Amino acid sequence: MxxxxxxxxxxxxxxxxxxxxxxxxxxxxxxxxxxxxxxxxxxxxxxxxxxxxxxxxxxxxxxxxxxxxxxxxxxxxxxxxxxxxxxxxxxxxxxxxxxxxxxxxxxxxxxxxxxxxxxxxxxxxxxxxxxxxxxxxxxxxxxxxxxxxxxxxxxxxxxxxxxxxxxxxxxxxxxxxxxxxxxxxxxxFTSPTGDAGRDLLRHHLSRLSEADVPPPAVSDAVLDEAIELAAGDLQVAARLASGQSSEIRGKLLAQLSSPVPDPVLVARCIHSHLDSLSKKEASLRRAGLRDLCSIAVQHYRGELRGAARQGQFHGEAARRLDRTLRVFREIDRSANLNALIDCYAADLSLAVTADRGDIG
The missing domain is CATH 3.40.50.300 (P-loop containing nucleotide triphosphate hydrolases)
Incomplete structure (x- = not known):
């Protein structure tokens, strides 16, 4: 074989x-x-x-x-x-x-x-x-x-x-x-920073573009923000910098910033973005969910840093961060996306880590 x-x-x-x-x-x-x-x-x-x-x-x-x-x-x-x-x-x-x-x-x-x-x-x-x-x-x-x-x-x-x-x-x-x-x-291996990081990200952007279409011009500030949002994952950063997830970012952050995110609106927001990428292509939909989770990870990390500067611990943000990180592992293990999104949205609302065994 x-x-x-x-x-x-x-x-x-x-x-x-x-x-x-x-x-x-x-x-x-x-x-x-x-x-x-x-x-x-x-x-x-x-x-x-x-x-x-x-x-x-x-x-x-x-x-x-x-x-x-x-x-x-x-x-x-x-x-x-x-x-x-x-x-x-x-x-x-x-x-x-x-x-x-x-x-x-x-x-x-x-x-x-x-x-x-x-x-x-x-x-x-x-x-x-x-x-x-x-x-x-x-x-x-x-x-x-x-x-x-x-x-x-x-x-x-x-x-x-x-x-x-x-x-x-x-x-x-x-x-x-x-x-x-x-x-x-x-x-x-760590993600290059500064000029080297931007050069590598521009290389990934050129690979996303069609063969006869030059990659769009992207400012250094946008590249740096994409790398930070993606926490060093250059494949996610390239999609963020290309604008594939920029429109949905504001809507998602509006829900994540709420003391109690509405699970229906969170799930609707995610499903809407994935449907805009593809109705059937599983790989594109999984990539899109990764992008949104990268945005959520950075949001909750920001909340934890803000609380730490005031000498406090934001327990709900920590649990929501942990739950978001589990989504990446569930994506890797080909969990059913519809069920995963609905569970994730509900767990964010409840601020629970939702440890469900080995899959998480």
Whole structure:
């Protein structure tokens, strides 16, 4: 069974084009030069911050046979570099969570039941390289490994083949099992700030625009506000900066600012925004809900900061913030959006965290 891989990813053509993360670049370069780059790496950080771009640049650096990897200068012209950029290199393994699944299936990692350990990510990592001397294996969406799936990886991560580099990509260390974290060298990515943050956000805005339509001109102030609202999630920040959620923001904040938000009006506000994005496309509707929750998170954080400055604790704001953060996890687990929105609106009104077990 062929393991599902993500579509080709547009990433910088060289390390010089990578926006931000100079320290991570320097650490990788030093580790390669000293032959101390770990065989199992864990990249964590907010979505859109550059983890995948860095992983693919590392793959291109290692697999390019024209320039030595220690130079950190993949040529970008040889067949190896071209195949990495097209996601067709036989020594580059990429797997991710299928879009119709809430978790990474076991068969992606260790093959189907009838061919256990004869196919899948763990099996492919141990095969000899087909073109060069190294292999690079990237597991996207590491946040969506359940305990059984993570356990399947443990032996491979603890004793990776000497000719392979394994990279797991997730959003935070806390979402990875301790057994995974202990077997990987962790590299933490943060959202660039200042000019670098704006440049990266403009890059995301250009990807949102159609191929023949230039991205709209956006002021630095709008970009900075979008990054703050999105709490470093550059994918959400790009949608906020593009204006996709600006019209609904005022209506939502009017309800969130009320001592007792009206659950009917909150739900109606959210449903109206999601319907304006798409009636049926689930991915667009989930993205829209993420945007609105990012606005709510910053609103409640602001209320908590304001209360703290007066030496007080705003318990209701804290519980509403916690409930909003749970929505992100419920979105990731493909909860029914209509039910999720209605429950969320009711819980905001009651100012309860609504801990309903593992889903939250």
């Amino acid at each position: 062929a393991t599902p891989s993500p579509p080709p990813h547009t990433f910088p053509r060289s390390w010089d084009d990578l926006i931000g993360h100079q320290q991570i670049r320097a650490a990788i370069g030093s580790a390669i030069a000293k032959r101390r780059l770990g065989g199992s790496l864990l990249f964590v950080g907010p979505p859109g911050v550059g983890k995948t771009a860095t992983a693919l640049l590392l793959a291109q650096t290692v697999l390019c046979r024209r320039n030595p990897s220690s130079s950190m200068r993949p040529c970008g012209e040889c067949s190896d570099c071209a195949q990495v950029r097209a996601a067709t290199h036989p020594d580059l393994i990429q797997v991710s969570k299928p879009p119709d699944k809430t978790l990474i299936p076991l068969e992606v990692l260790i093959g189907p039941v009838e061919a256990r350990l004869q196919e899948g990510f763990c099996h492919d990592v141990h095969l000899r390289p087909m073109q060069g001397e190294r292999k690079v294996a990237i597991l996207h969406d590491a946040d969506f490994l359940n305990e059984e799936g993570a356990n399947c990886l443990l032996k491979t991560l603890e004793e990776p083949p000497s000719n392979a580099i394994i990279i797991l990509i997730g959003t935070s260390e806390q979402r990875q099992l301790p057994t995974i974290r202990s077997r990987c060298q962790t590299m933490r």
